[in-house]
Amino acid sequence: MRKLFIIIVTVIFSSGIANATDISVELKAHYFHPSEKAFRDIYGGGMMYGGEVSIGVWKGLEVWFGGSYFSKTGELTFTKEETKLKIYPLGGGLKYRLSEGVLSFYIGAGLNYYQYKESNPLGDVSKCGLGYIGKIGSYVKVTGGLLVDLYVNYSYCKIKPADFKINIGGIEAGVGMGYSF
Amino acid sequence: MKVKVFVILFVFVLAFPGQVALTKKLQSEGKNSYRENSVSPLAGLVTIVDLKLIDNIPTIIKITVIPGRYNERRKNAAIKNSSNHNRKPQLSVLDGAGNVIYKTEFDFPRLITIPPLPPEYFDPYTPAVIPIEEPEVTFILPYFQEAAFLEVSSSDGILTSAMPIDQMISPFNLLPPEPPPIEMGKFHVLIMASNYNSSNMAKFISVANSIKQLSLTIEPFSTFSSKVDIHIYTNTADLGCYSGCSGISRLICCDSSKVISAAASSGYLYDEIIVIHNTPNYGGGGYRESGDSYKNNSYNTYVVVYGGTDFSIDQDVVALHEFGHSFGNLCDEYFFSSEGYIYKECVNCRANCNDWISITTVCQAGCDAKSEYFRPEDSIMIYLSLPYYNQASIKATYFPDGLEKRLKFFVKIIFPPMNFKGEKVLNRSLSQAEYINVLSWKVNPNNENNVKYRIYEGEGENKTAVVELSADTFEYWHRRVDRDKQYIYALCAVNNDNEEGEPAYVTVQ
Numbered sequence: 001m002r003k004l005f006i007i008i009v010t011v012i013f014s015s016g017i018a019n020a021t022d023i024s025v026e027l028k029a030h031y032f033h034p035s036e037k038a039f040r041d042i043y044g045g046g047m048m049y050g051g052e053v054s055i056g057v058w059k060g061l062e063v064w065f066g067g068s069y070f071s072k073t074g075e076l077t078f079t080k081e082e083t084k085l086k087i088y089p090l091g092g093g094l095k096y097r098l099s100e101g102v103l104s105f106y107i108g109a110g111l112n113y114y115q116y117k118e119s120n121p122l123g124d125v126s127k128c129g130l131g132y133i134g135k136i137g138s139y140v141k142v143t144g145g146l147l148v149d150l151y152v153n154y155s156y157c158k159i160k161p162a163d164f165k166i167n168i169g170g171i172e173a174g175v176g177m178g179y180s181f
Numbered sequence: 182m183k184v185k186v187f188v189i190l191f192v193f194v195l196a197f198p199g200q201v202a203l204t205k206k207l208q209s210e211g212k213n214s215y216r217e218n219s220v221s222p223l224a225g226l227v228t229i230v231d232l233k234l235i236d237n238i239p240t241i242i243k244i245t246v247i248p249g250r251y252n253e254r255r256k257n258a259a260i261k262n263s264s265n266h267n268r269k270p271q272l273s274v275l276d277g278a279g280n281v282i283y284k285t286e287f288d289f290p291r292l293i294t295i296p297p298l299p300p301e302y303f304d305p306y307t308p309a310v311i312p313i314e315e316p317e318v319t320f321i322l323p324y325f326q327e328a329a330f331l332e333v334s335s336s337d338g339i340l341t342s343a344m345p346i347d348q349m350i351s352p353f354n355l356l357p358p359e360p361p362p363i364e365m366g367k368f369h370v371l372i373m374a375s376n377y378n379s380s381n382m383a384k385f386i387s388v389a390n391s392i393k394q395l396s397l398t399i400e401p402f403s404t405f406s407s408k409v410d411i412h413i414y415t416n417t418a419d420l421g422c423y424s425g426c427s428g429i430s431r432l433i434c435c436d437s438s439k440v441i442s443a444a445a446s447s448g449y450l451y452d453e454i455i456v457i458h459n460t461p462n463y464g465g466g467g468y469r470e471s472g473d474s475y476k477n478n479s480y481n482t483y484v485v486v487y488g489g490t491d492f493s494i495d496q497d498v499v500a501l502h503e504f505g506h507s508f509g510n511l512c513d514e515y516f517f518s519s520e521g522y523i524y525k526e527c528v529n530c531r532a533n534c535n536d537w538i539s540i541t542t543v544c545q546a547g548c549d550a551k552s553e554y555f556r557p558e559d560s561i562m563i564y565l566s567l568p569y570y571n572q573a574s575i576k577a578t579y580f581p582d583g584l585e586k587r588l589k590f591f592v593k594i595i596f597p598p599m600n601f602k603g604e605k606v607l608n609r610s611l612s613q614a615e616y617i618n619v620l621s622w623k624v625n626p627n628n629e630n631n632v633k634y635r636i637y638e639g640e641g642e643n644k645t646a647v648v649e650l651s652a653d654t655f656e657y658w659h660r661r662v663d664r665d666k667q668y669i670y671a672l673c674a675v676n677n678d679n680e681e682g683e684p685a686y687v688t689v690q
Contacts, residue, residue, distance in 0.1 A: 042611050078608035078617060079658070085611060122613040161612035168611075 022056025023181045024139075026149055030174020032070055035156070036167045043074035043085055048172060050089075060097035064108065067091075076120060083120030087168060089113070089155070091133060101141075108135035114157045114168060131157025131169055139180075149176035226324035227251050227445045228346070230272065230331060231438045234289050234316040239270045239333045241344040242317075243438070249445030251323040252452075252480075269474070270336050274322060274346075277329040289316035290468035290482050292525055294506040295432045296499050297515060297565060298463075307429055309513040310469070310506075318481050319441035366680065368591040370396070370411045371444055371451035375420040375435065376459035377488075382415050388457050388488055388496050389413040395497040396504075399569050401585040408592035412449040422458040422485060431464040433485045440483055452591050453508050454483035455500055463491030467503030469510055471525055472581045476590060482507045498565045505562050509584045511574050514548055514556040514563035528577035529562060530554045537573035589629070595674050595682025598622040598634065603670060603689040605662065618659040618668055618689045624652075630676040637671040640686070644671055662689075 032048040034040050050068025057063050070087040093110015109132065116127045137151025155169035227249035231242040274283040294310045333342040372389040374382065393411040396402050402409050420443060421436025435456055444454050458464075468482035484503040486496050505511040512530035524530075531537070534544035534555050543558040556563070560571035570584060577583030582590075601622040608617050620636065631652050637644035638659075647670070650657060662668060671684035 036611075038609070039611055042609075074610075076608050076610055078606050078619075083610040116612070118610055118612045120610045120613065122608075122610060122615055125612045127612065159612075162614055164614070166611055 022062070024054045024145075024147065024178050025051070025181075026054075026147070026176040026178025027051050028066075028068070028149065028151075028174055028176035030151070030153070030172040032170055032172050034168070034170040036170075038077075038166065039168065039170070041077065042083065043072040045170075046070060046072045048174075052176065052178075054095060060100075060106075062095040062097065062106075062108075063092065064095050064110065065092040076122070079121075081121045083118065083122075086117045088115040089131075089133075089157075090115070093133065093135075095135065097139075104139040104141070106135070106137055106139070109133065110135075112155060112157065114159070116159060116161075116168060118161075125161050127159050127161050129157050129159035129168075131155055133169075139178075141180075145180045147178050147180055149178055151176065225250075228274075228322040228324045228328070229438065229442050229445065230320040230322060232272070232287070232289070232318050232320065232333065232342075238341045239287075239289075239335060240342045241331055241333055244331060244344055244346055245442070246324055246346075247442055247446055249321065249442075250448050250450065251321060251445075252450050269477075270341075271334050271338075272320060272322070273332045273334070274325060274328045275330055275332060276325070276327040282325055282327060283323060285320070285322070286477050287318060287320060287481075288471050288474040288477075289313075289318050291316055291471055292469040292506075293427075293432070293434070294467045294469060294503060294513065295429055296463070296465040296486075296503060297513070297563075298431070307431075309515065311427060311429075311432075313468075317437050318478075319438045320478065320481070321441060321445045366593055367408050367410045368405070368452055368588055369450045370409070370453045370455060371414055371447065371449050372411060372455045372457060373414045373416045373420070373440070373444060373447070374459070375416070375422045375456050375485075377415070377457075378417060381459065382417075385415065385457055385459065385488065386413060391495065392455060392457075392486075392497045392500045395501060395568060399501070401570075401575050401588050404585075405588055405592055405594060408594060409588075410450075412447075412451065414444075414447045414449060416443050416447065418443045420456060420458075422456060422460075424458075424460050424462050424464050424487075426466065430462070433458050433460070433464045433466050433487060435483075435485055437481075437483075441480070444480065452479045453504070454480055455504065456483060456485045457488045457496065457500075458485055459488045461487075461489035461491065463487055463489065463494060465499050465503050467506035469506050469525060472510075475508070475510070475582075475587055479508065479587075479591075494565060498561060498568050501568065502561050502565060505570060505574065505584075509570070509574060509587060510581050511562050511570070511584075512548060514560065514571075524554075526581055528579065528581065528583050529560075529571065529574045530556055536579050537577060540576045541572045543571075589627075593630075593676060593678070593680060594627075595631070595676050595680060596625040596627045597683050597685035598672050598674055599625050599685070601670075601672050601685035601687045603668075603687040605664070605689050608660075615661045616664045618662050618670070619656065620659065620670055620672070620687065620689075621656045622672055622685065623655060625674065628674050628676070628682070630678075631674045632677045633675045635673045635675055635681060637673070637684070638668060640669055640671065649675075 028050050030048055033045040048068045048070045052066035054062045054064040067090040072085050074083050089112040091110050091112030095106050095108035098105040112131045112133050114129050118125045133155040135153050140148040153172040157169045158165050158167050229245045233240050233242050269286040269288050272285050272287050273281045276282050292310050298304050328346050330345040335341050374385040377385045397406045421439045424433050426432040426434030465486040467484045470482045484507045486500040512527035530548035541557050545556050548554040548556040557573040558571045561567050575584050603620045606617050606619050608615050634650045636647040638647050668689045670687050673681045673684045675681050
């Protein structure tokens with residue numbers, strides 16, 4: 001994770017072409033559909049909220065940093081006792097704008113650092129893990145610097161909290177409201 | 182009735198003015214309290230109380246203290262098992278301060294049954310059962326050093342008789358009998374010799390053994406054979422037995438006081454008594470209690486059977502027939518043209534057959550108890566050649582209870598719960614998991630006083646308690662078990678005396 005951060009920062013500041021007009025900030029909300037069936041059985045999907053900063057580095061290429069938050073209450077599979085889950089993904093990566101105009105499509109990829117907390121009668125677990133994320137979406141310029149971001153993400157992160165592995169990633173589809181400087 | 186009670190009390194006042202004054206004084210002060218649990222009886226001695234129903238008033242005739250064994254079960258059963266079907270007279274032991282230290286309900290046997298003859302000797306003139314003109318009953322009570330006098334009250338709670346316990350008796354001169362091995366959770370039958378001596382005692386033992394053998398091979402006793410103990414007592418004391426009782430040649434009667442006293446001093450535990458009287462003439466007799474009195478004092482109604490071989494009728498079948506009367510309170514099932522006695526409720530002769538419809542569909546007209554009554558299938562209660570009781574006599578759960586229900590009262594068999602199953606399931610959250618052995622079972626309908634369940638892990642001596650659950654619980658989750666370990670569970674029903682039944686087992690892989 002530390003390496004990733006250094007790489008991104010190095011890319012940004014060594015490029016020498018970043019300027020204020022290449023930066024956009026947005027708040028995002030999306031529906032998270034977990035890939036893992038057990039995840040879906042226990043918690044189901046749910047809304048995830050977060051924010052993202054993108055910085056243009058070269059032509060259509062941007063560096064992005066973002067974080068989000070997922071919290072859900074579910075039931076243990078047999079006893080149906082209450083269980084609570086919180087996931088905090090923090091990450092960054094690259095985005096490439098495929099077109100310019102009112103609609104600006106992009107694709108992207110990056111790495112996420114997942115902070116994971118679960119508590120229930122079986123105990124409390126706090127774990128972290130590294131995963132990856134792929135992005136596809138489109139900015140819609142509204143007026144001035146205001147923009148709307150429509151996107152779909154796919155994330156993947158396998159952690160092993162017990163004697164089994166779980167994937168805490170999944171598909172995210174949502175919308176962001178941002179401002180491009 | 183009130184005049185008679187007054188007369189008896191008046192006589193008692195004249196005889197024991199001090200005691201009556203004391204009783205009245207204490208009763209008026211509200212001190213006639215029940216404190217049975219605070220006084221312990223003296224082991225190895227018993228109090229024998231002879232009672233008689235004189236002009237329908239229960240009256241104490243005699244009190245003696247002898248070496249003997251008191252069956253604690255009778256104490257436990259004494260009051261708590263009284264049914265509301267009909268209130269019974271009560272017998273109370275009081276200390277010098279007027280506190281009741283022991284009390285029990287009781288009843289008098291009202292009928293004595295006469296053994297049937299083989300069909301070829303049909304005797305239409307002798308009834309199968311006759312009422313007892315002046316019913317007598319003999320009780321064995323625990324001996325309390327603190328006991329000062331006994332009181333008897335009628336079924337409507339009126340004091341009818343009282344007598345001081347002779348404190349001149351020196352109980353410490355009486356040696357307790359050597360106790361035989363005891364097993365309280367069993368039904369005990371005592372077979373006693375009458376009119377035998379050392380030269381012919383072997384014959385008694387032979388007859389007693391044949392009765393014992395037959396008893397344990399017929400239902401319901403065969404099913405519970407491990408819970409039925411039949412003791413053979415080579416008594417040589419006179420029991421006052423004689424043939425020709427009440428002018429009926431085949432009716433054998435005994436002196437109840439002597440029978441009960443001899444049984445008490447035998448040292449054996451017993452719930453029923455069978456007396457084998459050494460006479461060559463065919464005969465016997467059985468005392469029928471009323472209702473469900475067996476719960477309080479089953480031993481009061483005993484069976485007498487002859488020791489000879491008249492009519493080629495074996496004593497064992499006669500004994501079992503009479504035992505059906507004495508223990509099961511069963512009626513004779515054969516038809517007799519002129520009853521001449523009052524019907525006493527029994528499970529095998531009823532006004533209609535609906536009572537046993539769930540047990541048997543057999544419904545035959547004619548029953549000696551009442552000619553217009555009905556009986557189920559043929560059994561030993563109609564023909565001595567059929568050495569078994571019918572299903573209604575065995576299985577009846579209606580008043581006054583069939584043989585099996587009566588037997589279960591004594592042996593307190595606690596059956597294993599039914600359909601005991603177990604499976605290992607995974608219980609997980611997203612990041613944590615446990616395995617649970619899910620155990621489930623069903624209530625055993627044969628258990629009447631099931632108050633809880635206990636679950637053990639393991640078998641035999643190596644089992645450890647897992648949990649205790651209420652009687653309305655039928656599932657248990659044994660959590661956080663090892664995924665790869667095999668578990669063996671034992672599930673026991675527990676009754677209201679905290680006695681545990683046979684376990685049901687399940688293995689969970």
